[in-house]
Amino acid sequence: MFRVTQPRSFATLRMTNKVLQMILVQKYGGSSVANIKKVKNVARRVVAAKRKGNQVVVVVSAPGDTTDELIDLAGKISKLPNRREMDMLLSTGEQMSVALLAMAIHELGEDAVSMTGYQVGIITDEVHGAAKIEDIDARRMKAELAKGKIVIVAGFQGKTANHEITTLGRGGSDLTAVALASVLKAKVCEIYTDVDGVYNADPRIVSNARKLPVISYDEMMEMASLGAKVMQSRSVEVGKKYDVPILVRNSMNNAEGTLITKENKKMEKVLVSGITLNEDEAKVTILKVPDKPGIAAKVFSKIAEGNINIDMIIQNKSTTNYTDISFTVFRSDLKRALPVIRKAAEAVKARGIQVDDNIAKVSLVGVGMKSHSGVAGKMFSALAEKGINIEMISTSEIKISCVVDGRRGKEAVRAIHKKFELGKKK
Amino acid sequence: MFRVTQPRSFATLRMTNKVLQMILVQKYGGSSVANIKKVKNVARRVVAAKRKGNQVVVVVSAPGDTTDELIDLAGKISKLPNRREMDMLLSTGEQMSVALLAMAIHELGEDAVSMTGYQVGIITDEVHGAAKIEDIDARRMKAELAKGKIVIVAGFQGKTANHEITTLGRGGSDLTAVALASVLKAKVCEIYTDVDGVYNADPRIVSNARKLPVISYDEMMEMASLGAKVMQSRSVEVGKKYDVPILVRNSMNNAEGTLITKENKKMEKVLVSGITLNEDEAKVTILKVPDKPGIAAKVFSKIAEGNINIDMIIQNKSTTNYTDISFTVFRSDLKRALPVIRKAAEAVKARGIQVDDNIAKVSLVGVGMKSHSGVAGKMFSALAEKGINIEMISTSEIKISCVVDGRRGKEAVRAIHKKFELGKKK
Numbered sequence: 036m037f038r039v040t041q042p043r044s045f046a047t048l049r050m051t052n053k054v055l056q057m058i059l060v061q062k063y064g065g066s067s068v069a070n071i072k073k074v075k076n077v078a079r080r081v082v083a084a085k086r087k088g089n090q091v092v093v094v095v096s097a098p099g100d101t102t103d104e105l106i107d108l109a110g111k112i113s114k115l116p117n118r119r120e121m122d123m124l125l126s127t128g129e130q131m132s133v134a135l136l137a138m139a140i141h142e143l144g145e146d147a148v149s150m151t152g153y154q155v156g157i158i159t160d161e162v163h164g165a166a167k168i169e170d171i172d173a174r175r176m177k178a179e180l181a182k183g184k185i186v187i188v189a190g191f192q193g194k195t196a197n198h199e200i201t202t203l204g205r206g207g208s209d210l211t212a213v214a215l216a217s218v219l220k221a222k223v224c225e226i227y228t229d230v231d232g233v234y235n236a237d238p239r240i241v242s243n244a245r246k247l248p249v250i251s252y253d254e255m256m257e258m259a260s261l262g263a264k265v266m267q268s269r270s271v272e273v274g275k276k277y278d279v280p281i282l283v284r285n286s287m288n289n290a291e292g293t294l295i296t297k298e299n300k301k302m303e304k305v306l307v308s309g310i311t312l313n314e315d316e317a318k319v320t321i322l323k324v325p326d327k328p329g330i331a332a333k334v335f336s337k338i339a340e341g342n343i344n345i346d347m348i349i350q351n352k353s354t355t356n357y358t359d360i361s362f363t364v365f366r367s368d369l370k371r372a373l374p375v376i377r378k379a380a381e382a383v384k385a386r387g388i389q390v391d392d393n394i395a396k397v398s399l400v401g402v403g404m405k406s407h408s409g410v411a412g413k414m415f416s417a418l419a420e421k422g423i424n425i426e427m428i429s430t431s432e433i434k435i436s437c438v439v440d441g442r443r444g445k446e447a448v449r450a451i452h453k454k455f456e457l458g459k460k461k
Numbered sequence: 462m463f464r465v466t467q468p469r470s471f472a473t474l475r476m477t478n479k480v481l482q483m484i485l486v487q488k489y490g491g492s493s494v495a496n497i498k499k500v501k502n503v504a505r506r507v508v509a510a511k512r513k514g515n516q517v518v519v520v521v522s523a524p525g526d527t528t529d530e531l532i533d534l535a536g537k538i539s540k541l542p543n544r545r546e547m548d549m550l551l552s553t554g555e556q557m558s559v560a561l562l563a564m565a566i567h568e569l570g571e572d573a574v575s576m577t578g579y580q581v582g583i584i585t586d587e588v589h590g591a592a593k594i595e596d597i598d599a600r601r602m603k604a605e606l607a608k609g610k611i612v613i614v615a616g617f618q619g620k621t622a623n624h625e626i627t628t629l630g631r632g633g634s635d636l637t638a639v640a641l642a643s644v645l646k647a648k649v650c651e652i653y654t655d656v657d658g659v660y661n662a663d664p665r666i667v668s669n670a671r672k673l674p675v676i677s678y679d680e681m682m683e684m685a686s687l688g689a690k691v692m693q694s695r696s697v698e699v700g701k702k703y704d705v706p707i708l709v710r711n712s713m714n715n716a717e718g719t720l721i722t723k724e725n726k727k728m729e730k731v732l733v734s735g736i737t738l739n740e741d742e743a744k745v746t747i748l749k750v751p752d753k754p755g756i757a758a759k760v761f762s763k764i765a766e767g768n769i770n771i772d773m774i775i776q777n778k779s780t781t782n783y784t785d786i787s788f789t790v791f792r793s794d795l796k797r798a799l800p801v802i803r804k805a806a807e808a809v810k811a812r813g814i815q816v817d818d819n820i821a822k823v824s825l826v827g828v829g830m831k832s833h834s835g836v837a838g839k840m841f842s843a844l845a846e847k848g849i850n851i852e853m854i855s856t857s858e859i860k861i862s863c864v865v866d867g868r869r870g871k872e873a874v875r876a877i878h879k880k881f882e883l884g885k886k887k
């Protein structure tokens with residue numbers, strides 16, 4: 036009996052040790068692996084994390100501008116390339132990155148194995164170019180980690196149940212990282228980028244912008260969708276859903292970064308977490324629409340059929356029988372959107388459409404807002420004091436957005452930042 | 462009964478039609494898809510073949526110098542990159558080509574689907590960088606062909622049973638094409654390259670070199686391994702084994718090309734099919750080796766252990782108790798080979814080694830040779846008449862090779878070509 040018991044308790048001990056060794060997921064964006072020198076830098080960081088006793092899974096994007104270059108190449112062949120073939124083409128970028136990073140890690144004396152989305156078993160739906168992750172098979176990753184290897188996963192890509200290669204769309208590598216962190220029950224998902232973390236305003240616009248040590252998922256989602264380019268809101272949403280702590284850090288230094296996590300009591304004291312600026316949209320107004328029930332529904336369902344994403348919508352009830360409907364679209368979609376919008380306008384017998392492609396959307400975000408009154412008024416006064424006219428307003432529980440003249444967006448951000456005293460403490 | 466019979470006979474008719482539609486495999490090398498203009502040219506050729514009523518499977522290499530560029534990138538990270546990761550990296554080149562070609566074919570109005578080696582199911586062994594094909598799953602290809610699609614397959618790559626990506630080594634895309642033609646029972650495997658076919662001598666050396674309309678597998682294998690760079694002998698060997706007719710053609714014109722096929726009666730009338738020149742080897746001599754049985758075996762097994770490929774071997778029995786052993790190795794292997802050879806020389810107590818890296822190997826190939834005497838004598842006289850000294854001779858049933866001074870290789874080819882009256886008929 037003794038002999039049997041002893042090995043068994045050893046086995047238990049070993050298993051306990053394994054459980055104690057925490058899994059860390061790191062994600063490095065394209066700018067972090069843009070050249071060989073940078074790949075070597077990433078390798079050093081990864082190896083350091085491993086040698087601190089972590090089991091490390093690394094998610095990597097395509098090097099530098101590779102994805103854009105491949106899109107250009109395809110554009111020279113076809114104005115509207117087949118989306119399946121586009122995924123076949125684009126997924127090569129990340130595959131290069133993972134192989135090169137594995138080699139660089141080997142050079143530092145650690146064992147590493149690269150894996151495509153296919154090899155991991157990141158199963159997605161069949162929407163090429165914007166696929167959704169349906170399932171992730173963690174078995175091979177866990178087996179490689181258990182062998183002491185660093186696992187390097189190609190971000191942004193997956194496969195369908197029929198072995199077709201898919202991509203997850205822009206920001207897809209972040210999504211890969213957060214999803215892997217979730218299935219692997221990682222202690223944290225580190226997103227490495229070229230800034231020190233999430234700021235309460237863009238430091239290029241507001242010189243004394245402050246880095247936030249911590250921000251809630253909800254705030255970050257608003258910040259992301261409003262134009263803070265650190266992370267896509269989609270990945271933060273998945274992080275929130277599966278409760279994955281996300282740490283945004285700079286791949287070129289050791290700054291502490293910003294932790295994106297659940298809302299907590301400490302956070303509630305903060306009224307406003309940040310101000311964002313989005314200069315990528317255009318405003319479209321459909322003029323003199325008959326003011327009858329069901330007209331707006333008709334307009335926007337026509338536009339949706341054309342696969343055009345719209346953002347803010349404003350409709351003012353008029354005293355006449357007519358109204359104007361305004362909304363914003365991505366400026367990059369404008370060319371494709373206009374014929375669709377014109378058709379929708381004709382369908383409801385509107386007088387015509389008007390386009391303003393020189394607008395800026397300034398937004399104030401903060402979970403504290405919902406329990407404080409007067410925030411909107413304070414924001415509008417900041418703009419009024421500078422003589423900046425507000426063209427559209429839209430609000431949610433934790434954000435207020437104002438559309439202003441495109442030439443005055445940065446000025447608006449600075450005015451609001453100052454009004455709310457968000458600058459660094461001197 | 463009538464109702465049942467009629468649809469059934471229709472079905473039979475349709476099946477018969479399908480069987481009558483022949484499968485054609487085409488392979489385009491890297492130079493044929495080096496830029497977008499060339500990809501479009503290939504697309505036009507493929508579509509033309511399809512519209513002639515063929516079911517077309519296309520195998521494509523990586524664009525232009527992509528493979529070499531990726532090798533360079535890896536070389537900047539590691540002197541000896543992990544071979545698994547190297548395959549992960551290199552296989553991206555062909556994946557780009559197939560996606561771009563599919564898009565270009567779509568633009569011409571034909572349906573096409575690209576497939577990685579993985580997606581086809583080209584199963585190989587686990588020797589990364591030089592994998593051997595073990596099995597090919599033709600089901601998905603056949604299903605896509607039956608839907609009227611052109612199937613585009615990434616050459617050079619496969620996968621192991623454990624889903625690891627492998628590559629087949631240099632010339633691997635030819636091998637993919639011939640192997641696919643075999644499993645699909647294609648009527649012919651067309652290898653597109655940048656020359657019009659197989660010549661009886663290099664046209665850049667012999668101005669009136671003649672293109673061969675047909676050549677046997679055996680002759681082509683000798684030609685290939687002796688330095689004619691049109692096809693690797695490995696692919697021809699597979700073609701011979703599975704009886705796949707191979708047609709070598711120029712991707713930039715409609716010249717008829719050269720058919721590589723089984724030896725036939727018509728061929729036997731031809732004495733000599735071609736002359737090749739190999740300037741990529743170096744000669745190594747191990748000096749003053751004790752002339753005892755088993756010594757050569759000892760030397761060459763030591764060299765084989767070092768993974769050095771050797772080509773010609775000459776050992777002259779001497780009247781003393783010592784002998785010299787000479788052989789040729791690829792010049793590109795020389796640096797790696799010399800320490801191994803030195804060790805082998807020491808092990809048999811030789812006096813030392815001597816290297817001549819300025820040699821040329823001139824070879825005469827032809828199935829007709831084996832039934833004709835005097836061919837060797839005629840070849841040696843051609844060289845003697847020009848005062849070209851022969852350093853080594855080696856012969857097989859269908860070829861005679863002579864090593865000469867590297868500076869006189871081209872002259873030797875011209876002299877032999879003239880002596881055998883191989884030039885174009887005026």
